[in-house]
Each structure stands twice: as structure tokens, then as C-alpha cells.
Amino acid sequence: MLALWRTLSRGVWDQEHLWEVGGCLSADHAIEVEQLTKRFGDVTAIDNLSFTVAPGEILGLLGPNGAGKTTTLQLLLGLTTPTSGVMRVLGLDVQKQRRAVLQRVNFSSAYVALPTNLSVWENLNVFAHLYGVRRPRQKILALLELFDMPHLARCITGALSSGQLTCLNLCKAFLNDPEVLFLDEPTTSLDPAIATKVREMLQHMQRERRVTMLYTSHNMHEIERMCDRVIFLAQGRIITQGTPHEVLTRARSASLEELFISIVQHGALWKPAETTEDV
Amino acid sequence: MWWRVGGLVLRYIYLHRRSMARLGEILFWPVMNLFLWGFITAYMQRLVLPNVVIFFLGSMILWDMFYRAQVALSLALAEEMWMKNILNILIAPVSMFELVLAMGCVGASKALINGVVLGVLAYVLHAFNLLSLGFTLVPCFINLLLFAWAIGMGTMAVILRYGGGGAALAWGLPFLIQPFSAVFYPIDVFPSWLQIVAYALPSSYIFESMRAVLRTGSADPFMLLTAFGLNIVYLTAAAAFFGWMLQRARHRGYLSRLGMY
Numbered sequence: 001m002l003a004l005w006r007t008l009s010r011g012v013w014d015q016e017h018l019w020e021v022g023g024c025l026s027a028d029h030a031i032e033v034e035q036l037t038k039r040f041g042d043v044t045a046i047d048n049l050s051f052t053v054a055p056g057e058i059l060g061l062l063g064p065n066g067a068g069k070t071t072t073l074q075l076l077l078g079l080t081t082p083t084s085g086v087m088r089v090l091g092l093d094v095q096k097q098r099r100a101v102l103q104r105v106n107f108s109s110a111y112v113a114l115p116t117n118l119s120v121w122e123n124l125n126v127f128a129h130l131y132g133v134r135r136p137r138q139k140i141l142a143l144l145e146l147f148d149m150p151h152l153a154r155c156i157t158g159a160l161s162s163g164q165l166t167c168l169n170l171c172k173a174f175l176n177d178p179e180v181l182f183l184d185e186p187t188t189s190l191d192p193a194i195a196t197k198v199r200e201m202l203q204h205m206q207r208e209r210r211v212t213m214l215y216t217s218h219n220m221h222e223i224e225r226m227c228d229r230v231i232f233l234a235q236g237r238i239i240t241q242g243t244p245h246e247v248l249t250r251a252r253s254a255s256l257e258e259l260f261i262s263i264v265q266h267g268a269l270w271k272p273a274e275t276t277e278d279v
Numbered sequence: 280m281w282w283r284v285g286g287l288v289l290r291y292i293y294l295h296r297r298s299m300a301r302l303g304e305i306l307f308w309p310v311m312n313l314f315l316w317g318f319i320t321a322y323m324q325r326l327v328l329p330n331v332v333i334f335f336l337g338s339m340i341l342w343d344m345f346y347r348a349q350v351a352l353s354l355a356l357a358e359e360m361w362m363k364n365i366l367n368i369l370i371a372p373v374s375m376f377e378l379v380l381a382m383g384c385v386g387a388s389k390a391l392i393n394g395v396v397l398g399v400l401a402y403v404l405h406a407f408n409l410l411s412l413g414f415t416l417v418p419c420f421i422n423l424l425l426f427a428w429a430i431g432m433g434t435m436a437v438i439l440r441y442g443g444g445g446a447a448l449a450w451g452l453p454f455l456i457q458p459f460s461a462v463f464y465p466i467d468v469f470p471s472w473l474q475i476v477a478y479a480l481p482s483s484y485i486f487e488s489m490r491a492v493l494r495t496g497s498a499d500p501f502m503l504l505t506a507f508g509l510n511i512v513y514l515t516a517a518a519a520f521f522g523w524m525l526q527r528a529r530h531r532g533y534l535s536r537l538g539m540y
């Protein structure tokens with residue numbers, strides 16, 4: 001009977017099929033996006049986007065609301081199917097080998113929460129099972145130690161502060177020792193002290209474990225401090241990219257914030273000559 | 280696969296362990312229902328057909344088992360959505376098949392616990408022995424479970440596409456099916472055109488079988504086999520519908536909107 005279900009709903013199960021992971025890893029790039037386009041009806045959310053992220057690199061994805069940052073993350077996580085183009089994460093095709101990719105990456109967002117009616121330990125234990133973590137107890141204890149919250153293990157998640165919730169989300173995100181971490185505005189709604197602690201924690205993890213990170217944020221200071229490289233998006237296209245220093249020099253801007261405002265006001269880089277070169 | 284399915288089941292064990300409201304969902308409301316139908320039955324026994332009205336209790340218990348199993352599966356996605364946890368589940372290396380299987384197990388466990396509690400209470404309070412159905416109880420339970428999974432999977436598919444609004448179906452759909460399932464009365468009370476509808480539902484055959492056993496001591500195996508065959512058709516259609524809706528949701532970007540932005 002199960003076989004019959006699988007046959008008749010082939011579209012679902014084939015996409016979910018877990019492929020062999022070994023032997024197909026591209027060592028050059030942790031993330032490769034080639035000519036990615038996503039249209040929702042008449043609206044083009046992502047327009048022929050191509051970029052790569054090197055292993056261990058932190059790439060900031062910037063742009064005004066509606067620029068296509070979140071859609072790019074959703075496409076890379078296989079939540080949305082592209083209209084055209086190819087995405088590879090750790091050398092694996094996101095569309096064809098989605099579950100193999102998901103086993104090796106993780107995601108944290110200020111807009112996604114863990115169930116508030118479970119304890120911290122219970123939430124992490126459930127996700128340890130979902131990611132097939134060996135020795136989940138030891139792993140959870142180690143992560144709680146790392147994020148300085150072992151005393152909260154038995155606390156109900158709903159009783160945690162915003163900062164503690166962010167740390168719990170990050171604990172969940174590091175449960176499977178991800179090689180690539182997708183972070184969607186992870187420090188939104190945190191006070192400056194907690195936000196700094198979270199950033200330090202992420203930088204520590206990146207140094208220790210060489211985790212590749214794709215980072216979206218509206219906090220330009222945070223992006224300048226955290227990211228090795230940034231990509232500015234507007235209307236689904238890359239406006240400019242490079243290290244924060246390169247981008248600022250090219251645009252003759254004093255800060256990423258100034259550049260951001262300029263892009264929002266003009267819909268593109270203010271200086272056309274540099275824009276053509278960048279794109 | 281079983282490790283991940285176990286993880287999803289574990290999440291529901293944790294959830295029920297500390298929530299009185301959820302324990303109430305399994306125990307309190309069904310017991311209240313049993314009281315209601317028990318007293319109606321006792322009253323009707325005094326008036327007419329003392330041996331027949333006992334059917335009501337058997338019907339009520341089996342229907343409640345079906346309802347709990349169906350709601351558990353139907354609301355699995357909606358619940359994660361309300362908790363803003365759905366993206367965490369969808370980006371974990373868990374297939375939809377594993378998710379449906381886990382929720383199916385949770386639903387089956389709830390239905391079983393329900394059946395045992397109501398069966399004991401019905402025996403103690405109203406001298407109705409559910410086990411008097413004998414071995415027929417097993418295929419009845421399996422068939423009701425399969426039908427509940429088919430309805431649950433269909434509802435999950437609608438929730439994938441329409442979000443929280445689709446959750447209303449989880450509670451409403453069983454009550455749309457109930458009048459045509461011949462739960463509390465035989466199929467032959469329907470006008471002939473409605474009998475066609477009743478014969479298209481696996482649940483009708485189950486309740487007819489239950490009444491046959493209580494009345495004559497045996498059920499027609501053909502009825503239970505027909506119910507099983509219909510369940511295969513419904514499950515296959517529900518799985519195909521679910522797959523189609525999932526593809527559409529991915530294509531149109533609905534999945535990422537569930538419980539996030």
C-alpha cells in the first residue's frame with residue numbers, strides 16, 4: 001500500500017529522496033547559484049541571480065524590503081522551487097538532493113520560534129532526533145554550555161527572554177554541526193548587549209568550525225562587522241558585491257548604511273559607471 | 280527514518296505530558312460525550328427497543344475514535360504553524376511521508392487510548408461491553424483509522440495551500456461526513472440517492488458491521504473488505520492530492536509564508 005502511495009504521488013517522494021552524499025562534494029564553493037530566477041505570476045522576485053560563497057565565508061545579503069533576500073534563502077532551503085536556474089549547496093543540487101542538503105545545513109531566524117510549551121531540553125531533543133544526532137544528550141549539554149544556558153534546560157521555552165530564545169534557536173541551528181548556516185536577521189529585536197554576544201558567538205563558531213554563513217540583516221553595522229563579503233540586492237538583481245571595504249570604496253560611501261539608503265532612494269547604485277562594472 | 284518519526288512522536292508526548300487541555304481532549308470531552316449518550320440510551324431503553332438502543336453507545340465510541348485520529352493528523356501542520364515552528368520542521372531533513380506517518384501514529388495512539396477509556400466507562404456505567412463486538416472490533420478499528428488518515432491527509436493538503444484558514448476543515452469535515460456514514464442509524468433509512476453516497480463512504484460499512492454483530496453476533500466479511508478497498512482508494516487519492524498541493528505550495532512560495540512572515 002505504501003508503495004502505491006509513493007507511486008501515485010511520485011512528485012513528492014522523489015523530491016524528498018535521500019541521495020548518497022559522499023563523492024559529490026564541490027570543494028570550491030559551499031554555495032553556488034547560477035542564473036537563478038523566481039517569478040510569482042507577473043512579479044519577478046529573483047532575476048537571473050548568480051553568486052558563490054566560499055567554504056568558511058560569511059556572506060551578507062543586503063537590500064531593501066522586497067529586494068529578494070528572503071526569497072533567495074527560501075530557494076536555497078528548498079522551500080520554494082525556482083522558475084529557472086541551478087542552486088548547489090556543498091556540491092549537491094538543492095532541488096534533486098534536498099534532504100541530503102538539509103542534513104548538512106541549518107537555519108535560524110528571528111521570525112521562527114521553537115514551540116513555547118516545551119522545555120528547552122525537550123525542544124532540542126526533538127530536533128536532535130529529526131537531524132539524527134548521535135548521542136543527543138551529550139550534544140545538547142555541550143551546546144547549552146557553549147551558549148551559557150545549561151541552567152535553563154528544564155525551563156519552559158515560553159518563559160525565556162528574547163535573548164535566551166535567540167540563543168536557543170542558535171543551539172537548535174548548531175545541533176547537526178552544519179557546514180552551512182542560513183541566518184535571517186538573527187539579532188532583530190535584541191538589545192545591543194545581547195546582540196553583541198550573539199554576534200561574538202556566531203563569529204566564534206565560524207572560526208572554530210569553519211561554518212559557511214549566509215546572513216541577512218537590516219543592521220548595517222552588524223553586517224560590516226560580521227561579513228567577509230556582501231551582496232546588495234534590489235528588485236531581485238545584484239546591484240553591487242565585494243568586501244564591505246571594496247563596496248564602500250567603489251560607491252564612495254562612508255558607510256553601508258549610507259549606501260543602503262542611496263540604493264533604496266535610487267533603486268540602484270548612485271554612480272552608474274561602477275554599477276555596470278559590478279553587475 | 281524511524282529515528283526521525285520517533286522524534287516527531289516525542290514532540291507530541293512532551294506536549295501532552297504537561298498540558299491538561301490536551302489530556303482533556305483525549306479524555307474529558309469523550310467521557311462527557313459518553314455520559315450524554317449513555318443517559319440518552321438509558322432513557323430510550325425504558326421507552327422502546329431495549330436491545331437495539333445500545334447500538335448508540337457502540338457507534339458513539341467508534342465515531343469518537345475516528346474523530347480523534349482524524350483531528351490529530353489534520354491539525355499537525357496547523358499546530359506547528361500557530362507555534363511558528365513549521366519552518367523548523369520543513370527545513371529539517373524530514374520527508375512529508377515521515378511527517379504524515381508520525382502524525383498517523385500519534386492519531387492511532389490517541390484513538391486507542393480513547394477507545395480503551397470509553398470502553399471501560401461504558402461497561403462500568405452502562406453495562407455496554409465493547410468487546411462484545413469480538414474480533415470484528417479489530418478490522419473496524421483499522422478501517423476507521425485508515426479513513427481518518429485519508430481525511431486527515433486531505434485536510435493537511437488544504438492547510439499547506441490555504442494556511443490556518445484550512446484548519447477549520449479539521450473540525451468541520453467529520454461532521455459533514457457523519458450524517459451520511461450511518462453512524463447512529465442504518466443505511467436503509469436514507470432515500471435511495473443518499474444511499475449511493477453512504478455506500479461510497481468506508482465508515483458506513485463499519486457502522487453497519489458493528490450493528491450486525493450486536494444484532495446477530497456476526498458481521499458480513501464482504502462489508503469489511505469493501506470498507507478496506509474503499510479506504511485504499513481514499514488513501515491513494517489523498518496522497519496524490521497532498522503531493523499535488525505540496526508541489527503547488529513550493530512553486531508558489533506558500534510554504535515559506537506558513538507561520539513566518
